Amino acid sequence: MTRASRLSADDWVQAGYAILADGGLEALKLDRLCRRLGVTKGSFYWHFTDMAGYRAAVVEAWGQLRDRDRSRFGALGDLPPRDRLAQMMASLLGERHWSLERAMREWARTDPAAAASVRAADRQVLDAVRRAYEDAGFTGEDADMRANATFAVGVGFLHLSGETPNARLASQRDRFLDVMLAR
Structure with missing residues (x-):
């Protein structure tokens, strides 16, 4: 063979x-x-059949991978909100996914199927982050605003990470969470 x-x-x-x-x-x-x-x-x-079919398969498989990874966020529900948020950020920006996540976001700028897949992933993340802020005692608009800000900063960290994730940005992520959870 x-x-x-x-x-x-x-x-x-x-x-x-x-x-x-x-x-x-x-x-x-x-x-x-x-x-x-x-x-x-x-x-x-x-x-x-062709590259279009292949690219569709890559987007679909990434969606499945992303869904498996994001579904683990539910298992973090027993952790304190700060620990939960830190683990979510670390998993999304960790070495395992950071470069592929960036590439998929770039792809999503020009491809509707990739964009739909990224949007679905983003909704899952935003929901999990919002729940963590609600569990930390923030309600309604405050939890929503903090979730949106955390998500936007997370995407920013993703693009600032350069060729490899680094300790300086990891420290900044931790400090950012301290600010977002302060009352």
Whole structure:
């Protein structure tokens, strides 16, 4: 059995994630995917009709990955609100996802399907963050405003992180949460 016959659609999606994280959407090309996986274009066409179908599969798979990650926020409900917020920020901006998250947000600027997926992710995050502020004793408009501000700052930290997440920004995130939870 050849390497190409053992590849799955998920192998192609994972390769796409790596390329997106390294070079952004412009780098997500069939030739580059084939080189990364060490296969011919025929292997690609075994799984996908064309690049549009492939890109749709990448967006869908990212949505599923994102949903799994965001669903873990519910398990944080027993933690104090400050700890919950810190863990949510760390997970969203941690090394595992930071570059892919940035790439998907860039992609969403030009692709309606990617934009819908990012918006769905953002709603889940905002809801979880709002609940944490409500659990910290903020009500209505205050919890909503703090959730929106925390989310916006989190996206800002994502873009400020540069090539790799760094300790300075992690410290700033912690200080930011202290400010947002102060009364």
